[in-house]
Amino acid sequence: MQPLKVTVVPVTPIQQNCSIVACAATNQAAIVDPGGDVARLRAAIAELNVTPEKILLTHGHIDHAGGAAELSEALSIPIEGPHEADAFLLSSLEAQGARFGMTDVRSVTPTRWLTEGESVGVGDVTFSVLLVPGHTPGHIAFTFGRGKDAGLLVQNLGVEQQAVHVEDDGTRNVRELHLLVHVHSVPQGSPKLQQLQHPR
Numbered sequence: 001m002q003p004l005k006v007t008v009v010p011v012t013p014i015q016q017n018c019s020i021v022a023c024a025a026t027n028q029a030a031i032v033d034p035g036g037d038v039a040r041l042r043a044a045i046a047e048l049n050v051t052p053e054k055i056l057l058t059h060g061h062i063d064h065a066g067g068a069a070e071l072s073e074a075l076s077i078p079i080e081g082p083h084e085a086d087a088f089l090l091s092s093l094e095a096q097g098a099r100f101g102m103t104d105v106r107s108v109t110p111t112r113w114l115t116e117g118e119s120v121g122v123g124d125v126t127f128s129v130l131l132v133p134g135h136t137p138g139h140i141a142f143t144f145g146r147g148k149d150a151g152l153l154v155q156n157l158g159v160e161q162q163a164v165h166v167e168d169d170g171t172r173n174v175r176e177l178h179l180l181v182h183v184h185s186v187p188q189g190s191p192k193l194q195q196l197q198h199p200r
Contacts, residue, residue, distance in 0.1 A: 003125050003144065009044045011037040012102065016063035020048060021056075023123025028053045030122045033064035034071045036105060041071060053122060057081040057110060059139040060089025062096040066105030078111035080120055083131055086138030087113075114140055 005022045012035045020041075022029040029050035034041055045052055052075045057065050059082045072079050089096075090108050097105040114120065116131040120142065127142035 007044065007048060009037075009041060011035045011040060012063045012066065013100070014063040018064075020044060020050065021122060022048070022050045023125045026123035027051055028123035030054050030056045030120075031071060032056045033058055034067040035061075035063040035065065036067040036102065038067045038070045038074065038104075041067065042074065045075075052077050054120075055079045056120065056142070057090075058141065059136040060086035060093075061136065062093055062100065062102060062105060065090055065108060066093055066097060066102060068110075069106040069108040070104075072108075072111075079108065080110060080112045081114040081129070082110075082136070082140050083115055083133075083138030084113040085133065086136050089136060089138075 003024055005024055007020045007022075008017045009020065010016065011018045014035070016033065016035045018034050018041060019032040020029055021032055027050050029045070029048075029052050031041060031045070031052060032055075034055060054077050055068050055072055057068060057079060059065075068079050071077075087109075090110070093105050093107040097103060114129045116129060118129045120127045120129060125144055127144045130141045130143060132139050132141050
C-alpha cells in the first residue's frame, strides 16, 4: 500500500488545484493550499471521510492561501507553512483579492512557519521541508521517505501539482522520477470525488 492518498479539488475562479493529502494508514489528512471555495473543500473532506489534521501552505499567493484562515477556523486545525519570506504576501491576501474580484479571502498568519529541513507530520507520514524560492521568496515543497521509497509533493512549480516517486542518492540529486500517486482532478460541479492510487 502506498503511504498517501491524494485528491485534487480545483478552487477559486483561477481553478487552482487544492490537494487533500491523506495518510493511507490513519486516514488523517492535510489540506494543501486551500485558496478558496471553503464550502466545496469541506464537502470534499466529508465525502472522502478523512480527518483533517492541518493545513499546509506552500506559498503566499491568493489562489493557494486565500481560504486558509476560514478553513482553519471552521475545522479548528493549525496552518503550517510556507517559509516566513512569504509573510508579506499572506498579510496582503485581502488586497490581492480586491485586484482579482475575490472578496471571500482573508489575510492569514500561519500557526507555524516552515524552513528547509524541518519535519511535518500527516498521520504516520513525515514530510521534510524543502525551500524552493523562485515562484515566491518563501515557496516550499515536501519530501517523504528515503531511497527508492522517497517521494516529493510538488506544488505549483510552473506545472500542476503532483506527487511523484523520487529515487535520491542521498545528496538531494534526483536521479529518477516515477509517478507515486495518480492525482485525480475533480471537475467543477462533479457529484463524486474519485481517488486513484499508484498501481505498483
